[in-house]
Amino acid sequence: MTSEQILASRKRVRSRAPLRLGLAGGGTDVAPYCDVFGGVVLNATIDRYCYATLEECIGETVEFVAPDLGLTDRLEMDCDVCPSAPLLLHRAIYQRMTQEFDLGRPSVRLTTVSDAPPGSGLGSSSTLVVSVVEAFREYFSLPLSEYDIARLAFEIERLDFGQAGGSQDQYAAAFGGFNIMEFGENGRVIVNPLRIKEATQRELEASILLFHTGISRESAKIIDRQTHHIATGSTAQIEATHELKEEAIAMKESLLRGDLGQLATVLNRGWNAKKKLAEGITNSHIEECFTVARGAGALAGKVSGAGGGGYILFLTDPVRRPAVARALEQLNVGSVQPVHFVSEGAVAWSLR
Numbered sequence: 001m002t003s004e005q006i007l008a009s010r011k012r013v014r015s016r017a018p019l020r021l022g023l024a025g026g027g028t029d030v031a032p033y034c035d036v037f038g039g040v041v042l043n044a045t046i047d048r049y050c051y052a053t054l055e056e057c058i059g060e061t062v063e064f065v066a067p068d069l070g071l072t073d074r075l076e077m078d079c080d081v082c083p084s085a086p087l088l089l090h091r092a093i094y095q096r097m098t099q100e101f102d103l104g105r106p107s108v109r110l111t112t113v114s115d116a117p118p119g120s121g122l123g124s125s126s127t128l129v130v131s132v133v134e135a136f137r138e139y140f141s142l143p144l145s146e147y148d149i150a151r152l153a154f155e156i157e158r159l160d161f162g163q164a165g166g167s168q169d170q171y172a173a174a175f176g177g178f179n180i181m182e183f184g185e186n187g188r189v190i191v192n193p194l195r196i197k198e199a200t201q202r203e204l205e206a207s208i209l210l211f212h213t214g215i216s217r218e219s220a221k222i223i224d225r226q227t228h229h230i231a232t233g234s235t236a237q238i239e240a241t242h243e244l245k246e247e248a249i250a251m252k253e254s255l256l257r258g259d260l261g262q263l264a265t266v267l268n269r270g271w272n273a274k275k276k277l278a279e280g281i282t283n284s285h286i287e288e289c290f291t292v293a294r295g296a297g298a299l300a301g302k303v304s305g306a307g308g309g310g311y312i313l314f315l316t317d318p319v320r321r322p323a324v325a326r327a328l329e330q331l332n333v334g335s336v337q338p339v340h341f342v343s344e345g346a347v348a349w350s351l352r
Helices: 003-009 088-100 124-140 146-160 168-175 198-207 219-231 235-257 260-274 284-295 321-329
Strands: 012-024 039-056 062-066 071-075 108-114 178-183 189-193 208-212 298-303 311-316 335-337 347-351
Touching: 012 124, 012 168, 012 235, 012 260, 039 124, 039 168, 039 235, 062 088, 071 088, 088 108, 088 124, 088 146, 108 124, 124 146, 124 168, 124 347, 146 168, 146 189, 168 178, 168 189, 178 235, 198 208, 198 260, 208 321, 219 235, 235 260, 260 298, 260 311, 284 298, 284 311, 284 321, 311 321, 321 335
Parallel strands: 062 108
Antiparallel strands: 012 039, 012 347, 039 108, 039 178, 062 071, 178 189, 208 311, 208 335, 298 311
């Protein structure tokens, strides 16, 4: 058999999972708040993805590759722990999946690529984990539902890897579409798909503008502050988180009615409540972006994700959207991008 034939005969699968926009309620899915009070989040997946490729390697080799980050890592068969390894999250996924399903030590190469940079606020790290779990499901024919995939991804990132955060991102990536999610104690999650009218979805796409602030932030630090405030019983932060939950329910009603004027009001109220959760959610640069966008005609906005940087979602009259885009571009930082919603969650396919 020629080398080309050997390469062609190797087993390979590829997967993708969509990134999400957190529209309302973000932060209520983080413990201890959701364990005590119950959380509600409304989010929607967009046409940006995290991809994973899992392929057979010849010999006793396990490789991890992230070409978008310029990083490569290799797992030695006789050593699980290497604190200085460049792709520790990839290692954590491999180790959990192989142990959870008694797969032994398969010789594979895992390659991941993300359409969003780290710290974007679009849930990229959680979506990457979902995409890899989906690739393992396809490669090893594992009996995993969307709930199973999301829960596994949550445990890998939050418990095994130790990255602070909630669980909306994993469930959004696994299920796809517009969803309102309920979070309770002991990890209970219920995903409720929303049947948004096509006209409402089209108008929302025409009205939304995504602006990358040019700042990448570490969401874990902000979430740690938020968690500390809730755990220590800070009345102001708890009340603000209650407000965020109420805004998620109000936004659901606005979307189902197709009332984008009311949605803008809800979006603004939610952003004002979110800024009360912890230090670092906003800063002078973010506030300048809001001032410029509103001055050009933006109706509402919020930072996607934990805050501190990444993407800002602005809602505009579609006729005013070009003016808002031009005004933001004159800041000479970041970039303006349109957005389209997708309904499909994580998927995988074999490559032969």
